[in-house]
Amino acid sequence: MTRPLHLTTLATCTVFLPLATLAQELPGLRPGMDVEYSPYLQEDFPNQVFFGDTHLHTSFSADAGLVGATTTPDDAFRFAKGEEVTSSNGIPARLRRPLDWLVVTDHAENLGIPAALAADDPVLTDTEWGAQLAEIAAPGTEEAMIASYEFWMQATFAGTDPLAGTPFGQTMWEVATEAAERHNDPGAFTAFIGFEWTSQPNGSNMHRNIIYRDGKDLADQKVPISSYDTDDPEMLWDWMEDYETATGGRMLAIPHGGNLSNGLMFDDITLSGQPLTADYAQRRMQYEPLYEITQMKGDGETHPMLSVDDDFADYGTWDKGSFGPDPKTPEMLPKEYARSAWMRGIAYEAELGTNPFKFGVVGSTDAHTGLSTAGENNFFGKVALVEPTGDPIRYEETITGRATPDPSDDLTHADALASGLAAVWARENTREALFDAMERKEVYATTGTRLRVRVFGGWGFTAEDMDRSDFAAYGYKEGVPMGGDLSAAPEGTAPTFLIRALRDPDGANLDRIQVVKGWTTSEGPQERVYDVAWSDDRVPGTDGKLPPVGDTADASTATYTNAIGAPVLGAFWQDPEFDPTQRAFYYIRVIEIPTPRWTTYDSVFFGIELPGTIAASHQERAYTSPIWFTPQS
Template sequence: MRLSACLGSTGIVIAACWSLPAMAQVTTDAGTLDPARIERFFNQPGYSPYAAHDYPMRPLWGEIHLHTSWSADAIAGGTRVGPDEALRYARGQEITSSTGQQVRLSRPYDFMMVADHSDSLGVMNGVLDGDPNLLADATLKGWHDGMVAGGDAAMAVVMDMITLQGLGKLPVAITDRDVQMDMWRRMTGIVEAHNDPGSFTALIGYEWTSNFGGGNNLHRNVVYRDGKAKADMVRPMTTYDSDIPNRLWDWMAMYEEATGGRILAVPHNGNLSNGLMFALETPDGIPIDQAWVEARARWEPLFEVTQSKGTSEQHPSLAPADEFADFEIWDKGNLNVAPKAPGMIEFEYAREALKRGLKLEAEFGTNPFKFGLLGSTDDHTGVSSAEENNFWGKFPASEPGPERATGNAFDMDGRTVKDWQLGASGLTAVWAQENTRESIWDAMKRKEVYGTTGPRIGVRFFGGWDFVAEDARRREPALVGYGKGVPMGGDLHPAPEGAAAPSFLVAAIRDPFSGNLDRIQIVKGWVDAAGGMQEHVHDVVWSGDREPGADGKVPAVGDTVDVENATWTNSIGAPELIAVWQDPDFDPALRAFYYARVIEIPTPRWTAYDAAYFEGAEFPAEAPMTVTERAYTSPIWYTPG
């Protein structure tokens, strides 16, 4: 099928055309290739290649990290949009933001999880309303006054909350367990009312918010496979119980044993943890051991690689040869903007952790950092916004308006992060068979997911031992992909006799609302024979007739952005890219991982849209006005033997 056959009269890609590549895995329960099923894939029992198969037709889009007025810091910062309105918005309805502006998504989500903080869930509504029992506490009275005053006073309350919570000194009046359980049951009732299997999935979940030591971000989103009946049986864990991640894993084990349900946890962007997210000891200084390694591997199959407070794929100082590593980097400090010490950054970024996981697997027999990648916003407005021309900020103070050109997103004793440093990121794509809690959760558990910085780029990524160039010329890459290999999030099967090196089939199609594609890269990480952690970023397919230079790098695609008018043209780049790539430096004795990174051509950043829309919005010269959006797939792993 030619691409032109997939375009409507307006040039928008028809969704059904991207569904063509999907096909179910041809493996047995033991994970080995099933010759009979392979034969069936290539010799269907009828004309339709899809009639006899159960497979994901398209990626389901959404996020699992949005805060509403039920989060203490969100309501303190001025958020008045609650979970009901947030879910209506995710389903495509127009709502009113906390600053009184009308807002709507360009396209509805397929799923959403409201991830309000379990600490003091919903209780700060009473503080704002002036509940005399709560305001008898001097700290809460001060918070009430700051929230009513709004502006900088309200944001000062937010920062004070983060500090006191990290130190375990929150007022007792808002930590009552019975109140928490009552609020949790109310929350699950709201979520349950929006769950519509087959049409829209409202996942139940919450954020466990460890700010160990005062602002060191060790947050996790806990995602339930279950509905209200099971979720209500056990009180969510809070940092009042413990702020050590392995204690959360103990709670998760207890939940599953008590209810028969299923849950998983997703660590946040590690860039604000000040070296703790992927450290080799627990936050309280205990070296990791076998039990720790196995527990983390079991409970945390995913990692949030990108969100509004920066992208945590890789830091440019750790990968100077990677020209795309310097993307929406927040590296000043932790949530309190407490500065980083030397050596912290290498324990905060996903690619470093994926490499370190290979080393730990050699030592413990289990890889604790064998995670897939996804994106979410972490917006605290009740408005999930990952679109550059529809970005609603982190807190209400950062919602659209001329003042956010120079405003502060965070300010702790003069240590600031500016509003313009916020990123309109990100989203999660899930390859699930059905739009249900069970199917989406199962895809997350097996890591058949990927994250983007906002655009809905379609991506397929498969690894195997006998992909050939001809496979990239088929119009059904997933038919070949599942037939010959494993999808993103999987493990390469043992090499067949005579296999030289693994090969990978990767395909991407642009978001019809966004820019063309510049290139697809495959990022390889491995541990060499001496135990050193290595990486290499390979350009595997790109648009146009560019040729790699003497350094092996493909030249930049160009830039068509008209910053003044916040627009661009898709006269460069490609609407779709597909290739088969074989690792040229494969050593069968060395552990390795591979993931795909899809890069768009430059498009206007939200700052450019603001500058064009708001009269008097003058951003500083250092504020970026363009953005190169991208997608990150979950890795595929190779293990010797």
């Protein structure tokens, strides 16, 4: 059958007629009108949340690989991408949902030494010290493993790198960066290059994780700095500056574990004993724009002795011994927690003109298993020794307080949190986009769940703006997001905030949204927590406190129900006590309904008794980076 001529003619015209001509002839287009339709090509604001971990160790870390960890950086990236891997103790492991990105941050101190030892690599064993280590570890027994770890620790205590002057550091660093390069898949999964600088003067935790924006070609040009080189953060910043100058690359550092720093993390003097200066403050915020506020070794938002009116302050509190011999004392606490640091930071800004503690926040795991597991029902623990097992060691292994003379200073693995995650607002899943979001502090922390939080602060928002279909676009146009700055308050106005929170799709309902404010006064910094949105039909009492949401968690089955709480909460809030002459910061805390802790899941799965000192349930949460207000000079 012959095709009708008019159809053939039409097909021919469609093929050869220029597309631009067709577009111009479409009805409804005005002369000179741009014919590119897609509205999303015109957007430039962050439109997605990407969840990841800035702090994970593998067998390339001496304090992991020498004590039983077998997972490699390659395993860590595969696991984060959703693949099944075998844990160090032979347990099949997999994430229910893959991460969007990961930084493997193995300790810089002899990074890769366990892997080199296992491979009998001559880059290690051809050295005198390396040959001694290999001989100690050769029997392969638990005793030999412990002895090899203690032999390595002697070198770290001495402060002299036993492999200095050898190619070991460069060789193993290139192996680590190759793993990140191999797994980096822009748009699908981001594998950052990174390491941990493990400063620990007298056992006080001053650790930082270093994250590169760059690829292997730049990162390989400079071997990571370690605590063998210095314990002083200012010298770390010098090293970072040298790297950026020499390579043209970029990096940032994320401190963590201030609750174990014995007052050093946010001290009023530098590590060398000098008073804080404007230059110090500027450099600290240039290289350390973020802080890891929650992780396995405790939560670092605030402490019940610092925030006595905050009903949610006592969460994941690790306030006993650090890694050294000095006991914890009350005067250390204000210099260990994020909220008090933010309050002292705005006071410093009034004095110095620059805020040394103007950081955003992320959560991460600090796992030494190579497995980034922040889920309560899938927690593989701190180290290989305490991977899932019914053995009492899973609960009883001492983590901190070993070096103090008082046994009551000990904190055990049962006290650990299955925390946390770093949430980043960005437009695409690439090293560049995620790094830039971290640098501008448009990030928030969760204790392990993937709840979504968004906040904008400005001067002219109204309650009706909560219902806008262009909520995000309008928020960026008329205000600033988390991590941003407000200034020049119009006369007679107060900051207004638009806040939205959505529960983890596979997780628990939300209890409430809170705004936490800190501000300066002539009597010193002040703080207040405001409940601004909550679930169910609760009414604040005469004391202004909101009643608890309830608790559906069942310790006997390690289950809960979403019969309480709300899947979505939102709030328009205006500061009722705003003074335009006072510096202030505001951050959002979102609280979930109670759910079982990992210890409860373990007790049910293994049929073991839950420790009497550990609560069966807890309320997971998210913390956003603050929005700061600075009065106009």
